Amino acid sequence: MLTAQTKQDRQVHAEDAKRQTPYFCPNCQEQVILKRGTRMIAHFAHHANSTCRPFSESESQVHLTGKWQLAHYFGETNVELEPYIKELAQRPDLLLKRNDRKMAIEYQCSPISVGKLQQRTQGYNGYGLEVIWILGEDYLQKITSVRHAEKWLQYSDKLGWYLIFWQTRQQCLIIWHHLTLDGMGFLQGWAKTSTGNQVTKRTQSSIKAVQKQIQRQIQMGLHYKVPKWLKLQQFTYEHHGLLQAIPQICYQFTDSEPLICEAPIIWCALMTTLLAEKPAGSLIRQIDLEKWAAKISTHFEGSQLIQCTTQQLVNSWGRQLQRYVDLLERRGFLKSLDEKSWQLVAIPH
Secondary structure, three states, X not given: OOEEEOOOOOEXXXXXXXXXXXXXXXXXXOEEEEEEEOOEEEEEEOOOOOOOOOOOOOOOHHHHHHHHHHHHHHOHHHEEEOOOEOOOOEOOOEXXXXXXXXXXXXXXXXXXXXXXXXXXXXHHHHOOOEEEEEEEOHHHHHOOEHHHHOOOOEEEOOXXXXXXXXXXXXXXXXXXXXXXXXXXXXXXXXXXXXXXXXXXXXXXXOHHHHHHHHHHHHHHHHHOOOHHHHHHHHHHHHOOOOOOOOOHHHHHOOOEOOOEOOOHHHHHHHHHHHHOOOOOOOEEEHHHHHHHHHHHHHHOOEOOOOOOOHHHHHHHHHHHHHHHHHHHHHOOOEEEEEOOEEEEOOOOO
16 A cells, blocks of 8 residues: 555655654554565555455555556546545545545456455445546456456446556556447447547458358357357247348447447347348337347346446447447338337348
8 A cells, every 4th residue: 555644643655654653554553564665666565464454455566556656647636545435444546536526546457356346336336436447557458358348347428438547657548438349249449548649449350251250150159059059049940030041231230339248240130030020011119129139138148337327228228229220221121210110121131
């Protein structure tokens, strides 16, 4: 930890601490050790046998350095470093104060379980604090799909689905924003840095290449009798379709919401299988689409979007269905009648 207390309960930063002065943990009141050298950032540490829960986790030099850099980045007058919240027995890395808002900033460099992450987030929210998780630079290379990103993804009207990273060497904040999934389920979007650069996060593969990958997955899954693929095959068969014969339009279903940990093309294929049971000229209503999405949901592993609200999830599903409808309208399979109903002009194939 970067701060400790004197006997007079005065908070002291490790870089300002004096070696012969005793310092104490703000939580357990145990005396802590000042560690400061030429190869490490100054910090305090508990003795090896300490049972202090909020401060017992060992911190890497990258984590300590990143916290210190983030405090400077946000402005030291706006930041409280490692404040201990007694009611929660938690201490955010930073407490950021802007206007009337208070935000807990957590800089996460090491792996953490979904349960522990959810517990911390709910603790802060219940205390009336917004929480922003900023990921260490190692995560930049590890996160490629929604499965890797699901527990960190946050949503805002300004940034869409986004992730935030901090690079200690460049002392740079990186925001991946307006994130969606390509047809295979990989993240795509934009990356913006605090230095002002903005680049594409990911480029899409050609439809032909994606089609080859999907067909290969289906072929191998059925050959080796993988339960997931057998169930998908059974579903399409029961609804007068064939899993191997995915309509061409489904390979164009990109920019999907990060709601499932599977290829959105397969989700689109199951929706289209149900649509294809209707004869041309049928009335398709919004409620029909919602029922179909609920029906096929059991065939997909849902994303654990623990950083967003129930309403954000509802809105996300609404955008997902709208993207599906927009694709069918552009290709001439649906004709809009009003905001919540369409006519089926032709059967996708």
